[in-house]
Amino acid sequence: MKKSPIRVLRKIRSIIKWKLKASEINARFNKKGKRIIYAITPTPELSNLGDQAQVVAIYKWLERNYPNHSIIEVNKDEVINCVSSFKNKVQTTDLIVLHSGGNLGDRGLWSETSRRKMIDNFPNNKILSLPQTINFRNTEKGQKELSISKDIYNKHKQLTIVARDNESFKLANEYFEQCSTNKAPDFVLSYNTEHLDLEKTVTNGKVLFCLREDDESAISNKQRADLLKNCALEFDVYDTTIPENIDNEQRKEKLDEVLRMFSKYEYIVTDRFHGLIFSILCKKPTVVLKTVDHKLTSAFDWFDGVKFVKFADSIDTVNETVKNVLNETDFTVPDWNDKYFDPLVKHLN
Numbered sequence: 001m002k003k004s005p006i007r008v009l010r011k012i013r014s015i016i017k018w019k020l021k022a023s024e025i026n027a028r029f030n031k032k033g034k035r036i037i038y039a040i041t042p043t044p045e046l047s048n049l050g051d052q053a054q055v056v057a058i059y060k061w062l063e064r065n066y067p068n069h070s071i072i073e074v075n076k077d078e079v080i081n082c083v084s085s086f087k088n089k090v091q092t093t094d095l096i097v098l099h100s101g102g103n104l105g106d107r108g109l110w111s112e113t114s115r116r117k118m119i120d121n122f123p124n125n126k127i128l129s130l131p132q133t134i135n136f137r138n139t140e141k142g143q144k145e146l147s148i149s150k151d152i153y154n155k156h157k158q159l160t161i162v163a164r165d166n167e168s169f170k171l172a173n174e175y176f177e178q179c180s181t182n183k184a185p186d187f188v189l190s191y192n193t194e195h196l197d198l199e200k201t202v203t204n205g206k207v208l209f210c211l212r213e214d215d216e217s218a219i220s221n222k223q224r225a226d227l228l229k230n231c232a233l234e235f236d237v238y239d240t241t242i243p244e245n246i247d248n249e250q251r252k253e254k255l256d257e258v259l260r261m262f263s264k265y266e267y268i269v270t271d272r273f274h275g276l277i278f279s280i281l282c283k284k285p286t287v288v289l290k291t292v293d294h295k296l297t298s299a300f301d302w303f304d305g306v307k308f309v310k311f312a313d314s315i316d317t318v319n320e321t322v323k324n325v326l327n328e329t330d331f332t333v334p335d336w337n338d339k340y341f342d343p344l345v346k347h348l349n
Contacts, residue, residue: 022085025078029089031070036062037090037125040099040114041075044245050188050274052246053255054100057191058130061337062097065345069095073248076114083117092124095348100130100187102164102273102295106137106145116152123156128347131164131184133295134171146175154178160347165298180347185302188277189336196256198282201263207235208265210275212291214241219271219289223315230319233266240272267326269318271296280306280333285325287312306333 038058042051062071074086090096098118103111119127136146153159153176160180163169169183209228211219219227228235238261246254262268263282270276271289273296279286286309290297303309307330312321334340 018081021078022082025074025082025086026089028072028074029086031072034066034069034093035072035091036066036069036095036097037072037074038062038097038099039074039079039118040111041073042099042246043075043077044247047242047244047246048274049240049242049246049254049258050272050277051099051101052251053188053191053258053274053278054130054186056252056255057187057189058097058100060192061187061190061341065342066095076111079114079117080110083121087121090122090125094125096122096125096127097348098127098129100132100162100164102133102135104129104132104149104161104168105135106139106142107135109145112145112149116149119156119159120152124158126158126348127156127160128344129159129161130187130344131162132168133164133299134168134175135295136171136175150175162344162347165295166301167298182344182347184340184344185299185336186273186277187341188274189280190341191255191281193259193281196259196263198259198263201260203266204264205233206265207231207233208262208268208270209235209237210262210268210270210272210278211237211239211289212271213239219315227269227315227318232319236265240274240278267322269322273299276303276309280309283308283331283333285322285328286310287318287321287325289315289318307331 041055042048059071096118098115101111104115105112115129136142153161156179160182161172161176163172163181163183164186166183169181172181211224259278259282262278262284265284267285268275268279269287269289270279271291276286276288276296280303288296288300288309288311300311308325308328310321310325312318
């Protein structure tokens with residue numbers, strides 16, 4: 001079957017685009033001295049605030065822990081399309097850090113493909129894969145993808161996989177037995193919010209429902225409607241995936257903007273992973289709903305000592321759970337960096 005002229009034209013344009021882009025990427029590697037390659041970051045088109053917020057937090061962490069290193073960023077598309085071009089620019093002394101998130105599995109093959117390419121192409125570099133939720137589904141496709149990842153990961157002699165929750169940590173040790181493993185919560189928790197003075201924010205008397213609108217939501221349309229209808233206060237509905245692109249230069253501005261916005265509400269109800277994380281950074285009473293996988297339920301173990309967030313077992317228990325969090329007066333949180341994130345540097349030493 002012949003390819004349509006439009007498809008052929010698109011392919012030609014893509015080839016030209018990435019040939020031109022390869023030169024620009026290669027130029028990033030002209031930096032001398034100690035270097036960290038921070039790879040598989042989200043592209044501007046990935047307008048998920050949670051993903052982009054992790055980049056901001058990770059940059060701050062890298063700059064604080066490795067002040068004498070240059071940071072070279074390469075996003076997911078750049079890795080997939082240009083790794084063969086910049087491969088010879090990477091030195092064995094370069095440290096490689098892979099972006100965190102919830103995509104180590106067959107649901108996030110865009111990210112997983114990019115991660116595999118970095119691990120496969122740089123066998124002699126120390127690689128630290130920052131906290132990930134691991135989820136390969138028990139389907140023919142899921143198990144096929146797991147087999148591919150296991151083969152690539154387990155061949156690497158200096159790879160550390162950091163899990164983002166206890167279930168993922170168990171899976172990391174089961175699947176990637178030849179790799180070093182560790183666990184830590186979501187990296188956005190490392191972000192310092194002191195410059196925002198969030199505790200001085202005047203609240204608006206409303207509730208924020210930060211809810212998913214994709215296939216990871218476990219809430220039916222009827223349940224969603226009932227949840228909103230039964231709310232006693234005025235409310236707004238929000239999703240952490242926004243309609244516009246987020247350019248690299250806008251990441252911090254967008255993160256600060258959403259944190260200021262969250263801090264205005266009386267309490268938060270969310271099934272969004274980063275809806276929970278943003279709420280904790282803002283120290284807002286929060287009720288968490290389950291999703292289709294263990295991303296939220298297992299990660300909730302990190303917050304056993306955080307009194308102002310609570311898990312609702314079902315939609316029917318949301319109002320009761322809201323009453324419980326609103327009665328809470330203890331808003332203390334751990335020192336996330338000291339307890340979890342800063343110790344990760346040992347894997348790159």
